[in-house]
Amino acid sequence: xxxxxxxxxxxxxxxxxxxxxxxxxxxxxxxxxxxxxxxxxxxxxxxxxxxxxxxxxxxxxxxxxxxxxxxxxxxxxxxxxxxxxxxxxxxxxxxxxxxxxxxxxxxxxxxxxxxxxxxxxxxxxxxxxxxxxxxxxxxxxxxxxxxxxxxxxxxxxxxxxxxxxxxxxxxxxxxxxxxxxxxxxxxxxxxxxxxxxxxxxxxxxxxxxxxxxxxxxxxxxxxxxxxxxxxxxxxxxxxxxxxxxxxxxxxxxxxxxxxxxxxxxxxxxxxxxxx
Amino acid sequence: xxxxxxxxxxxxxxxxxxxxxxxxxxxxxxxxxxxxxxxxxxxxxxxxxxxxxxxxxxxxxxxxxxxxxxxxxxxxxxxxxxxxxxxxxxxxxxxxxxxxxxxxxxxxxxxxxxxxxxxxxxxxxxxxxxxxxxxxxxxxxxxxxxxxxxxxxxxxxxxxxxxxxxxxxxxxxxxxxxxxxxxxxxxxxxxxxxxxxxxxxxxxxxxxxxxxxxxxxxxxxxxxxxxxxxxxxxxxxxxxxxxxxxxxxxxxxxxxxxxxxxxxxxxxxxxxxxxxxxxxxxxxxxxxxxxxxxxxxxxxxxxxxxxxxxxxxxxxxxxxxxxxxxxxxxxxxxxxxxxxxxxxxxxxxxxxx
Numbered sequence: 163x164x165x166x167x168x169x170x171x172x173x174x175x176x177x178x179x180x181x182x183x184x185x186x187x188x189x190x191x192x193x194x195x196x197x198x199x200x201x202x203x204x205x206x207x208x209x210x211x212x213x214x215x216x217x218x219x220x221x222x223x224x225x226x227x228x229x230x231x232x233x234x235x236x237x238x239x240x241x242x243x244x245x246x247x248x249x250x251x252x253x254x255x256x257x258x259x260x261x262x263x264x265x266x267x268x269x270x271x272x273x274x275x276x277x278x279x280x281x282x283x284x285x286x287x288x289x290x291x292x293x294x295x296x297x298x299x300x301x302x303x304x305x306x307x308x309x310x311x312x313x314x315x316x317x318x319x320x321x322x323x324x325x326x327x328x329x330x331x332x333x334x335x336x337x338x339x340x341x342x343x344x345x346x347x348x349x350x351x352x353x354x355x356x357x358x359x360x361x362x363x364x365x366x367x368x369x370x371x372x373x374x375x376x377x378x379x380x381x382x383x384x385x386x387x388x389x390x391x392x393x394x395x396x397x398x399x400x401x402x403x404x405x406x407x408x409x410x411x412x413x414x415x416x417x418x419x420x421x422x423x424x425x426x427x428x429x430x431x432x433x434x435x436x437x
Numbered sequence: 438x439x440x441x442x443x444x445x446x447x448x449x450x451x452x453x454x455x456x457x458x459x460x461x462x463x464x465x466x467x468x469x470x471x472x473x474x475x476x477x478x479x480x481x482x483x484x485x486x487x488x489x490x491x492x493x494x495x496x497x498x499x500x501x502x503x504x505x506x507x508x509x510x511x512x513x514x515x516x517x518x519x520x521x522x523x524x525x526x527x528x529x530x531x532x533x534x535x536x537x538x539x540x541x542x543x544x545x546x547x548x549x550x551x552x553x554x555x556x557x558x559x560x561x562x563x564x565x566x567x568x569x570x571x572x573x574x575x576x577x578x579x580x581x582x583x584x585x586x587x588x589x590x591x592x593x594x595x596x597x598x599x600x601x602x603x604x605x606x607x608x609x610x611x612x613x614x615x616x617x618x619x620x621x622x623x624x625x626x627x628x629x630x631x632x633x634x635x636x637x638x639x640x641x642x643x644x645x646x647x648x649x650x651x652x653x654x655x656x657x658x659x660x661x662x663x664x665x666x667x668x669x670x671x672x673x674x675x676x677x678x679x680x681x682x683x684x685x686x687x688x689x690x691x692x693x694x695x696x697x698x699x700x701x702x703x704x705x706x707x708x709x710x711x712x713x714x715x716x717x718x719x720x721x722x723x724x725x726x727x728x729x730x731x732x733x734x735x736x737x738x739x740x741x742x743x744x745x746x747x748x749x750x751x752x753x754x755x756x757x758x759x760x761x762x763x764x765x766x767x768x769x770x771x772x773x774x775x776x777x778x779x780x781x782x783x784x785x786x787x788x789x790x
Contacts (some may be wrong), residue, residue: 173615291472328505329505330503330505330507330508331509333469333472333474333501333507334496334501334503334507335507335509335520336473336474336475336493336494336495336526337472337494337495337497337499337500337501338495338500338520338521338525338568338572339495339520339521339524339525339572340495340520340524341493341495343762349509352511355510364785
C-alpha cells in the first residue's frame with residue numbers, strides 16, 4: 163500500500179472511532195430527546211421504539227402541572243448572579259496571586275484544596291445555619307452557596323490565564339506612565355476577554371446544573387429547574403415522559419450557549435489568552 | 438547567591454553606556470532596577486542628585502525597550518507608540534504629530550494601522566523603539582534589542598543605533614552579551630558576570646588593558662589565549678614555564694611579578710592577533726606545531742598545538758599552513774595574570790612586525 167492510501171485509511175479509521183465514541187456519549191441525550199416526544203405506551207414498549215408518532219402531551223403536562231417557568235427563571239437568575247459575583251472577585255484575587263504571589267504559594271494551594279472539598283459534607287451545617295437565620299427557600303442563600311463553591315474554581319482558572327501573559331507587558335505600560343491599575347485595565351484586561359468568557363461560562367453551567375444545594379435549601383419560592391425535574395420522581399413512579407420533556411427544556415439553553423461560545427471554550431481550555 | 442552584588446556605577450549624562458556580559462550576569466536586573474519595576478534589597482539610585490528609590494516607574498521619565506519588545510498585542514502600532522503620550526495627557530493632535538514623526542524616522546509610517554502580530558521581527562523592534570523614544574526620555578534603557586534579529590539586520594541596526602545616539606542627547610544604557618556590538622557602539626562599557634562588575638572603561642581600555650582574566654577572555658574575538666604557567670628563577674634569570682615551552686622574562690618584568698603575584702602560578706595571556714608566525718627559526722622565537730587551519734574570511738585562524746592545548750593565531754590568508762607544519766612564533770603583546778585571583782599583574786608590548 164502506498165503512503166497516500168495508508169494515510170487515507172488511517173484517517174478513515176480515526177473518523178470511525180470518533181463516530182463510535184460520539185454515538186456512545188450522545189446516545190443517552192438523544193434518547194432523552196426522543197422520549198420527550200413519545201406517549202406513555204411508546205416510552206415503555208419493548209423492543210424500544212425509534213420510529214413513532216411524536217406527541218406534545220409531555221410538554222403540556224410539564225407546563226400545566228409543574229413549576230417549570232419559575233424554575234427556569236430562578237436558575238437563570240442564580241447563574242447570572244453567581245457569575246456576577248465570582249468573576250470580579252475571582253479576577254482580583256487571581257491577579258494578586260499571579261503577580262504578587264500573595265501568601266507565598268500557600269494561599270493559592272489552600273484555595274485549590276477548597277475546590278476539592280465535597281459539598282455534600284457541608285450541606286447539613288449550611289442547612290442548619292440558613293434555617294436558624296430564616297433564610298431557607300431564598301434565592302439569595304442559593305446564590306451565596308453557589309458563589310462560595312465556585313469561587314475557588316474561577317480564581318484558579320483565571321490565575322492560570324493571567325500567568326500566561328508575560329509580565330513584560332504590564333511593566334512596559336508602567337514604565338510608559340501607567341499606574342499598576344491602569345496597566346491592569348488597559349493591557350491585561352483586554353487580553354483576558356476570552357479567559358473571562360470561558361470562566362464565566364463554566365461558572366454559569368456549574369450553577370445551572372447544581373442540584374444538591376437547590377434540593378436541600380429551596381422549597382417552592384426559590385425552586386430551580388433541577389429541582390423541578392426531581393419533582394417528576396413521584397410515589398406513583400417515575401414520569402419518564404414529562405421528565406424527559408423537562409430535561410430537554412433545561413438542557414437546550416446550555417447547549418445553545420456552549421455551541422455559540424465553543425470557539426472561546428476550546429481556546430480557553432487548550433491555551434492561554436495571549437500569544 | 439545574589440543576582441547583583443555590590444554594584445557601583447556612575448553613568449554620565451548623554452553617555453552611551455553598555456552593560457556587557459553573558460546570560461545571568463545581572464544586566465536585565467540592573468536595567469529593571471533603574472526603570473523602577475524591580476526594587477533593590479539595598480542600595481540607592483540617583484538621577485543627578487535626586488534619590489529615585491521610592492519614585493514610581495511612571496514618574497522617572499525613563500523609557501525601556503524590552504528584549505521581547507513587549508508590544509501590546511491588542512493595540513495597533515499607532516496606539517502602541519502613542520501609549521506613553523496618552524498617559525501624559527497630551528492632546529490628540531499633538532499625539533498624532535509626534536507618533537507620525539517618529540514613525541517616519543524609523544520607516545514604519547506605513548505600518549501604523551497594523552497589529553503587532555502582522556509585523557516582522559525587525560518591524561516589531563522598530564515599533565518598540567518608537568514607543569521608547571516618542572516621549573524623549575531622560576534615560577533610555579535597552580535590553581538586548583538586537584538579539585532576536587538575524588545577523589545582517591543586526592549589523593545594520595548597530596549602525597542605526599550609533600547614529601541615533603548621536604542625534605538624541607539622551608543617556609542610553611544598553612545591555613548586550615555581544616562584545617563586538619558593545620565595542621562598536623558604546624562610549625563606555627561595564628563588563629559584568631554573575632552579578633559583579635569586573636571593569637568599567639572605554640572600549641580601548643577593555644581591549645588593551647583588561648583588569649582580569651574574565652574581561653580579557655570575554656572581550657575580543659577570537660578570544661585571548663590563556664596559557665597556564667609557573668614563574669621559575671634560574672641563575673639570576675627568570676622565565677615562565679608553560680610546560681611545552683619557556684617564555685623568558687626581562688629583569689624588570691620578573692621583579693614586578695614577584696612583587697605583586699600571590700604565588701608563582703600565573704596565566705600568560707596573548708591575543709590571536711598579537712602572535713607573529715615565522716616560517717624559520719629565529720632567536721627568542723618559540724616553536725609550535727600546526728594543528729588546524731581555518732579560513733575565516735578575510736583572515737584565517739591557525740590552531741597551534743601546545744602539548745594537549747591549542748593556541749589560536751590570527752593570520753592573513755596569504756600564509757598557507759598545513760597540519761603538522763612546524764612554525765616559530767613571537768608574541769607582540771602579552772599579559773600576565775595571577776592564576777589564583779585572576780587579576781592582571783602586568784603586560785608587555787614588543788613589536789616584531
